[in-house]
Amino acid sequence: MNMKEEWTETEAQGPARSLQTSREFLTMSTSLVTELERLAEALEVGGAAPVEIPLGAVAEKIAKNLGVQTGEVAILGVSTRWRHLHFLVPQALKNVGFIPMSSTSALAARTARESKPEINNNFPSVRHATVFEGVKTATTTGESIQKIISAPILCKGKVVGVMQVSRKGATVTEAGADFTAEDLGKVLALCRPLGKLVRHLEGE
Numbered sequence: 290m291n292m293k294e295e296w297t298e299t300e301a302q303g304p305a306r307s308l309q310t311s312r313e314f315l316t317m318s319t320s321l322v323t324e325l326e327r328l329a330e331a332l333e334v335g336g337a338a339p340v341e342i343p344l345g346a347v348a349e350k351i352a353k354n355l356g357v358q359t360g361e362v363a364i365l366g367v368s369t370r371w372r373h374l375h376f377l378v379p380q381a382l383k384n385v386g387f388i389p390m391s392s393t394s395a396l397a398a399r400t401a402r403e404s405k406p407e408i409n410n411n412f413p414s415v416r417h418a419t420v421f422e423g424v425k426t427a428t429t430t431g432e433s434i435q436k437i438i439s440a441p442i443l444c445k446g447k448v449v450g451v452m453q454v455s456r457k458g459a460t461v462t463e464a465g466a467d468f469t470a471e472d473l474g475k476v477l478a479l480c481r482p483l484g485k486l487v488r489h490l491e492g493e
Contacts, residue, residue, distance in 0.1 A: 396439050436456040
């Protein structure tokens with residue numbers, strides 16, 4: 290059984306969890322971190338055989354965990370060779386282009402350079418690159434990002450990627466609830482095991 294099949298089987302066998310209470314929500318978050326850690330450990334013992342990482346399924350679980358649409362979860366890898374960030378998910382953004390690490394207008398580039406997470410619940414009020422957020426995905430309509438969490442993905446103390454979780458909508462109000470410090474904590478917990486997965490994908 291490969292990693293993708295194992296991930297799907299785990300999802301199918303797991304009990305349905307309600308997000309109605311904070312305890313259940315925390316349990317789901319902890320479970321997802323554990324699943325990512327298992328995937329990362331499998332990479333380390335996988336030897337020379339090629340390993341397929343189901344990053345699309347990972348993004349779906351992250352979205353469910355944080356109460357956003359799958360297309361509102363972005364995972365970017367850092368190319369140290371070319372000094373840019375590029376999208377690993379959503380799939381719709383993989384071939385749109387890349388973000389130079391030197392960009393002064395892209396939040397993802399600043400997150401990678403400074404290795405500093407942040408929350409912005411009024412994203413339209415700050416200067417930022419908009420070329421990617423207008424692209425429609427299977428689960429979003431291409432509306433503007435109104436609220437966002439941006440966090441570095443590290444592996445052995447080095448930034449290897451960035452995870453961004455957003456809420457899109459016509460206005461800040463229509464986008465939904467503000468992100469909280471608790472949400473940021475969940476994102477940071479997920480970023481830890483993601484480091485090994487992203488490093489494997491980048492091959493750098």
